Amino acid sequence: MTVSKQDVLNAFTFRAACRHYDGSRKISREDMDYILELGRLSPSSVGSEPWKFVVVQNKALRDAIKPIGWGVAGQLDDCSHLVVILAKKNARYDSEFMRNVLIRRGLSGEQLEAGLAKYKAFQVNDMKQAANEQTLFDWAAKQTYIALGNMMTGAALIGIDSCPIEGLEYDKVNQLFTDAGVFDPAEWGIATMCTFGYRAKDIAKKARKPVEEVVQWVE
Numbered sequence: 001m002t003v004s005k006q007d008v009l010n011a012f013t014f015r016a017a018c019r020h021y022d023g024s025r026k027i028s029r030e031d032m033d034y035i036l037e038l039g040r041l042s043p044s045s046v047g048s049e050p051w052k053f054v055v056v057q058n059k060a061l062r063d064a065i066k067p068i069g070w071g072v073a074g075q076l077d078d079c080s081h082l083v084v085i086l087a088k089k090n091a092r093y094d095s096e097f098m099r100n101v102l103i104r105r106g107l108s109g110e111q112l113e114a115g116l117a118k119y120k121a122f123q124v125n126d127m128k129q130a131a132n133e134q135t136l137f138d139w140a141a142k143q144t145y146i147a148l149g150n151m152m153t154g155a156a157l158i159g160i161d162s163c164p165i166e167g168l169e170y171d172k173v174n175q176l177f178t179d180a181g182v183f184d185p186a187e188w189g190i191a192t193m194c195t196f197g198y199r200a201k202d203i204a205k206k207a208r209k210p211v212e213e214v215v216q217w218v219e
């Protein structure tokens with residue numbers, strides 16, 4: 001693995017929240033598959049992969065997001081691709097979903113039950129995320145942001161712009177996608193979105209806090 005640090009730093013410097021896309025430029029299918037693969041390969045707590053990546057290219061659906069997606073409305077006409085990231089609901093230690101995490105790893109019988117008992121202790125005692133549907137959803141949503149970050153960085157590495165999106169009226173956007181038959185709201189909810197494409201003009205770089213303020217070494 002020999003990627004230069006400078007190349008990676010250049011990509012991080014290039015990446016900036018893109019609010020104005022060049023509508024005439026489309027990302028190739030090959031590049032989009034690469035970006036989505038970075039999401040799929042991302043790490044997640046206990047390997048749960050509690051996500052789905054929905055690529056929305058349908059104009060009517062994109063238009064319907066505009067009045068209920070204040071953070072993305074201005075990007076929907078011109079971004080090349082819109083990826084809606086879903087997080088799994090109710091991924092509790094005793095769910096079929098979590099059982100399948102262990103089955104995918106080849107566990108069965110007593111080993112599988114022991115694994116689920118560990119998940120129970122982890123979710124109930126350590127992370128305190130099994131308390132209710134919201135805490136469980138938030139746990140899954142946290143994992144999806146790792147995929148989000150990886151997709152944006154990987155896109156930047158090949159010169160593709162992006163903008164993460166949380167500026168949504170979540171209840172209404174979830175309802176819109178449910179009505180459109182995109183997902184079952186008992187199983188999935190929207191965690192975040194990300195637009196991808198090519199910038200129409202230079203983006204003024206946002207300042208960052210100084211390193212002394214955000215990095216603390218304990219030696």
Ligand SMILES: Cc1cc2nc3c(=O)[nH]c(=O)nc-3n(C[C@H](O)[C@H](O)[C@H](O)COP(=O)(O)O)c2cc1C
Nearest residue numbers: 015016017019071072163164165166167168192206
């Ligand atoms: C989780 C998340 C949600 C965001 N939601 C929106 C959004 O809805 N609309 C938008 O234009 N920018 C959104 N942003 C972009 C941020 O405003 C931006 O990343 C931040 O100001 C830093 O600027 P930079 O990305 O250019 O470095 C979001 C960023 C993150 C990480």
